[in-house]
Amino acid sequence: MAWNKDVLAKLNEVTTVQNHPNDDQGKSFEDYPIWVVTIDDKVYLRAGKGKESKWYQSGIKNGGSIELDGQTFDVDYVPVDDPAEISAVTEAYLKKYHGQYPIDMMISDKCADATVELKLK
Structure with missing residues (x-):
């Protein structure tokens, strides 16, 4: 399933989305605002604590x-x-969040290694 253009446009406008990962029982365990970027028709997040993030x-x-x-x-x-994709996501973060805290952390190698693409189910 693909993201529609209206949703992609809105994702480009907002500062954060609410992130709700599921636990092993399929229940959301977190309600966390998180920065989001898009490139073309793809949506990306990064974990501030890297791959160790719950x-x-x-x-x-x-x-x-x-x-x-x-x-x-x-x-x-x-x-x-x-x-190349990770580098493009880093550039998207810099463009969207330039000068905002914690941009330096979010473009660090630790966070870049924890880049995920969100694919609609």
Whole structure:
């Protein structure tokens, strides 16, 4: 399933979305605002604590959802390991969040290694 253009446009406008990764029982265990970027028709998040982040580990294993303007989107969290794609996501973070705290952390190698693409279920 693909993201529609209206949702992608809104994701480009907002500062954060609510991140709801699922635990092993399929229940959301977190309601956490998180920065989001898009490139073309793809949506990306990064874990501030890197791959050790609980939401990162649970999201990859169990999926979850994001909330945007009261609408919930069920997603799979797919790790990104292509260096060119990770670099493009870093540039998207710099463009969207330039000068905001904690941009330096979010473009660090630790966070870049914890880049995920959100794929609609």
